[in-house]
Amino acid sequence: MNTYSRQPVSFERGAGAWLWDAQGNKYLDAFSGVSVCNLGHAHPAVAEAVCKQASLLVHTSNHFGIPLQHELGAQLMRLSGMDKVFFGNSGAEANEAAIKIARLYGHRKGITVPTIVVTEGSFHGRTLATLTATGNRKIQAGFEPLVQGFVRVPYNDLEALRIVARNSPNIVAVLVEPIQGEGGVNIPADDYLSGVRALCDEHGWLMMLDEIQTGMGRTGQWFAWQHSGAAPDVMTLAKALGNGVPIGACLARGQAAEVLQPGSHGSTFGGNPLACAAALAVIKTMEQENLVARAAAMGEYLLNGLTGALGGYKHVAAIRSQGLMIGIELNRPCYALVHQARERGLLINVTAERVIRLLPPLILTEAEADMIVDHLAVLVRDFADAA
């Protein structure tokens, strides 16, 4: 169906941060398929794990034990400090699991209309519940009636949360991104997540973090909340977890980890041996290649380059970044830059109309970072001066 306005190019193969089209043109990928291929394209360790597992066993269903699922769960627990995990196949499904956990948790407390606080400018997925949670009318329009049980507050606004706490007795959870990705790489104040944590503790709400885009090392920590130390009760992952092999995860800790019981949730494909083998190879490779620290270091390097090239430029409103999640906000809509960059062999993204979003693979080299900066220095000036 006609659900995407696709760019007029397709790729045949990839290696590291590079993609090749059918004509043999090569492109530097500063988008990673929306922060999915964080280890770069066709990473040999992931390819080998997938090939090996595919020739052994792909799927048996969750009616049986799946040792690789336990192994992956244990690795994610170790990295995050969470207690339990449910595996699905996408980000939206991971958030659906979080929403179901919040509702069950609320009903247990005798709250008959459990309500989840979500934020303006957020993105949580395209299923009915997750598009309702999403703070973007364009994504909701035409799909009414929306799902009940959500209230919305401005992002990065603790006072708004306090007001909601006073006025709405039915709240059971807050669902928020540690950094808004689709919303424009919006980075909250340093005390925002710890403030959310404190309010959740005070009112018995679950703190639920959507780490689908920020997680798996992107921001220079395994999970973005680790910069603040404010550990969530529920955390969702997907995108980079399988480096392109579909897998999503909803992790929980404490009481939130106990509410789902046999019969209350499920997924046919979720956590199958193939997807788990891919994700285990991702985690192993990230640790061997020290990619979380590398994301922090390369993020700083790239930010320095971009700030040097574009920092004082009059059409750049702001440059925001944490690790290798970078937003360059212009003072005007700039979707055309996506095409102009591609024509010069650089893949970037523009989100929220005016924000150039860079999500390069964590294996990016300094030379590749320099290329991104050199391209953007010219592209952004040519674009904005001409407009």
Ligand SMILES: *Cc1c(COP(=O)(O)O)cnc(C)c1O
């Ligand atoms: C991509 C994304 C989702 C949705 O993930 P899908 O796999 O496309 O369903 C949800 N939340 C955030 C923050 C995302 O970036």
